Amino acid sequence: MSVDGWNTVLVLGGTRSGKSEFAESLVGDAATVRYVATSANADPEDAEWAARLAAHRERRPGSWTTDETADDPRRLADVIAAAGPNETLLVDDLGGWVTVLLDPAHQPADDVATIAELAAAVRDSEARIVLVSPEVGLSLVPTTPLGRAFTDALGAANRAVADACDAVVLVVAGQPAWLKPAAATRPASVPAQAGPAPAARPTNQVTLARTSELEAPLPDVLTPTLPATPGDTNGTAWAAPTMALPMVATGLVIQPGMELPMPDEYAGPQAGDRLATLDVPGAGLGVLERVVGFAAATQGTPTPTPWTTVRVLLLHGDHQGGAAAGTVAGESARRARQARAGRGALARLAAESGASLQVVDTPSSAPMEHEPALHHAAVESSLRYGWRLAEEAADAGVQLLVLGACGAGTEAAAAAVLAATAGAEPPAVLGRVVTASGEIDDAAWMTRCAAVRDALHRTRRSPRDAKDVLAELGGGDIAVATGVLLGATARRVPVLLDGPVGLAAGMISRDLAGQARHWCLLADHGGHPAVRLAADVLGLTPLLDLRLDLGEGANALTALPLLRSVLALAAALPVHPRLGGGDEDEPDFTEPEPAGPGPTTSEPDFTEPEPAGPGPTTSEPDFTEPEPAGPGPTTTEPDFTEPEPARPEPTTTGPDFTEPEPAGPGPTTTEAAADPSGWRAG
Structure with missing residues (x-):
């Protein structure tokens, strides 16, 4: 079976x-x-x-x-x-x-x-x-x-x-x-019957509708662990699937104008104000301050914490026809099997990050240049399936979803979605085709451009609403990804996007629920033109410009430790001392003291080095003016005192600064003239 x-x-x-x-x-x-x-x-x-x-x-x-x-x-x-x-x-x-x-x-x-x-x-x-x-x-x-x-x-x-x-x-x-x-x-990823999509209910709320169609079991969730290094007898093998996800007997009505939650509008700005008060040696976190603001808004607190429970959703689905020109047959299926077995770059990075991994098979998409990529009934079931994936993750305590994909023809499908929703020119958003040997295949690139062009021409009189674009151009993987974004938004789970499929899903989801894009974060654009354009339309500024190309999902996991470090640092740093922070156990600054005996004040603010000879024993001197070489006046608050000889004696009780003293003898008290010897009487 x-x-x-x-x-x-x-x-x-x-x-x-x-x-x-x-x-x-x-x-x-x-x-x-x-x-x-x-x-x-x-x-x-x-x-x-x-x-x-x-x-x-x-x-x-x-x-x-x-x-x-x-x-x-x-x-x-x-x-x-x-x-x-x-x-x-x-x-x-x-x-x-x-x-x-x-x-x-x-x-x-x-x-x-x-x-x-x-x-x-x-x-x-x-x-x-x-x-x-x-x-x-x-x-x-x-x-x-x-x-x-x-x-x-x-x-x-x-x-x-x-x-x-x-x-x-x-x-x-x-x-x-x-x-x-x-x-x-009974598996329910299969639609009940091919035909028109069910009519939307006359409401802008997300509603649950009971249906006789039971939903399919969701894919197993893997928890990859690092493999044993050579010679390490204590290492553990890759973990087997940890759980089989439950089935539900309800269906969702997903339609335009849904009212989904927004991130906290106050927590983000408050987190930015708090960052300005932290005791940071340099100028701050730079562009990564946006990570703190995003986490604060999605967590609802000005002091967000790093994401500890992360799940990677790898969507696997191929596109037929010219969209897949230049790809190796069966390569995407091999990548999916590799991830399921806990091998490859994605599983390795997931293990390093302590993230779970869920490989999801999505419906295969027909050649969009000749026919709709997906039937409308399959679009409906794919959207609900993606929603359920996000709901199960939220129920399992996942704090961050990483959305990735592997499949032949995904870039061309994303380009077609961008052309239909943002008016992009396909050649401008289709990246170059690179073969397995590292060579650029211009013939395959032209075939992809022609497939997108023909698909747009075929659908030139078709509606451009979200579900029609998914059915005609997007296909199964983008439909499931759209459902994931909507379900994550409904459950207040942020999503880290990575690659054309996730960004194309973001373009579709904004027409179903505009709140979804506010729960998305883009770590790196990867140098992909479609990702750049979609991010600009959605208002998602990439945090990094590393041009990573490790595969969708793996790029985001590479940046994840940096994002976690920024959140941990922002949560742990104290307020700057000048703004009321600081360590109560240690002084903020202490000058070195001289070798000889000095004053014994209890709470000095600043101490200058003292001379080698014996000095005064006053309790709280704040400032001592230099005294003249011979005996001089004994006023208690002189404006200026001439330099003293080598054996200095304080003459005032409240000065703020001590001038260097001369080598000769000087006065020893503030009430009488100094003894020529320079020593205190009695």
């Missing part, structure tokens, strides 16, 4: 029940799909049947391939048995297959054995398989022998295949009812 709950599924339904559309939506996230057509070619005179087959063909994306088995019904089991573990098959349908099986041209035939071979092939296959079949057992018993034979054979085939499949779903009037496994374990 695959990671999202099933590997093989049988979709049952009556005529025009929507079973085929639902089955197609189940494989909508696959990069390529092999469509196995079982029905015989249409009778040239049967225009209605030919129109049905043509409608089926038109719904198939250009990346799908078609395999016909009508000439030999036994070949269906061979096709399924030969499919590899990385393939996705859509068999539509078993009713047509049974019709061909019972055709006199294929008789005599052992129908029971052929059905058993098909069921065994489905049970043993490692491929991802969706089979469609009509449910005719609810109608009247046919009145003709051929009709009864068809009903019996199809019923036997449905029972055998249902027993071999991991999951079975019955579609009634477009509504899926999961029969196997139970509904509680």
Whole structure:
């Protein structure tokens, strides 16, 4: 069974029940799909049947391939048995297959054995398989022998295949009812039915709506740890997944004009005022003061603390067509597997930062130059899925989300979103294509530009609201990222953006909830033109200009220790002494004292070096003027005193400054003339 709950599924339904559309939506996230057509070619005179087959063909994306088995019904089991573990098959349908099986041209035939071979092939296959079949057992018993034979054979085939499949779903009037496994374990990242998005509710509040569609389990959250260094026997291996996230049975109505919370408008300015009072040796924190203001506003306190619980969300989803020109096939999937296994740059940096890591598979996006990148129903489910990722992180105590992505064609998709929302020219926001060997591939860059140009031309008359842009141009990864930003905003969790996908999601989210951009922080633009433009439109000034290119998410984790250090320093530094701060246990400044004995005042403000000879013993002298060489006047507050001889004696009680004394003798008291010897009488 695959990671999202099933590997093989049988979709049952009556005529025009929507079973085929639902089955197609189940494989909508696959990069390529092999469509196995079982029905015989249409009778040239049967225009209605030919129109049905043509409608089926038109719904198939250009990346799908078609395999016909009508000439030999036994070949269906061979096709399924030969499919590899990385393939996705859509068999539509078993009713047509049974019709061909019972055709006199294929008789005599052992129908029971052929059905058993098909069921065994489905049970043993490692491929991802969706089979469609009509449910005719609810109608009247046919009145003709051929009709009864068809009903019996199809019923036997449905029972055998249902027993071999991991999951079975019955579609009634477009509504899926999961029969196997139970509904509680049914994955819900799959839309209920392809079709128009549900109507928005007439309110600008975020509302919860109960739905029969249960949501899929969220990806496991990994907690990477540093690997043991060579020769270190005490090191620990990479940690296994720490938790499986819960499922919920509610759906969100995400629509423009939602009222989400804003950061604290007072805490940010108060934090800036507090920084100006700190005892900093230099001029301050420079541009990193914005980190303190951002953290203060999002934490709601003028003294923010460093983010201790951080989670990295790595969104993995490829874009088909010209958007992915110049990329190596399977490279993004390898990066995602590497991160899940706790290897690679992103996992290493997450371990260094003590951050958890969650790798999220998003729906694959169709070639936007030919068709919508994502169906509207998939856009709705992707937005809700991203919202749930943010909600689960908030419930787990995460204080900061780092949003990254890996996928083929993400840069071109982001450029298309910017062109549609900000009027950018695609060549101006598409970065150069660099091959694995470090060479610049201009041909691939031109192919990407052409894909974006053709997509914009195809959608020139389409609406430019948020969900339409996601459906036509953005695709699955940008849709999930948009949901993450909205959900994080609703739960007051700040998001550290990194790369084109996150910034494109920021452009979309501002049309759904303008508050979302105020919860976003951009560490480094990475030299990417799309990131620079989107950041300028959103009002996000990059904190650094390091031009890091380690992959989305890894760039932000590289800057994270610096941001944490700034917050820790701002929280720990005291107020400057001149503004009332300082250490009460030690004086702020002390001059060195002379070698000889000196005055014994209790609280001097400043002490000058004293002469080598014995001196006065006054208790609190503040200032001593120099005295003349011979005996002089004995006033208590002289304006000026001539220099004294080598044995000085104080003559005043409250001077603020002491002048150097002469070498000769001077007076010894303030009440009488000094003894020529310079020593105190008695």
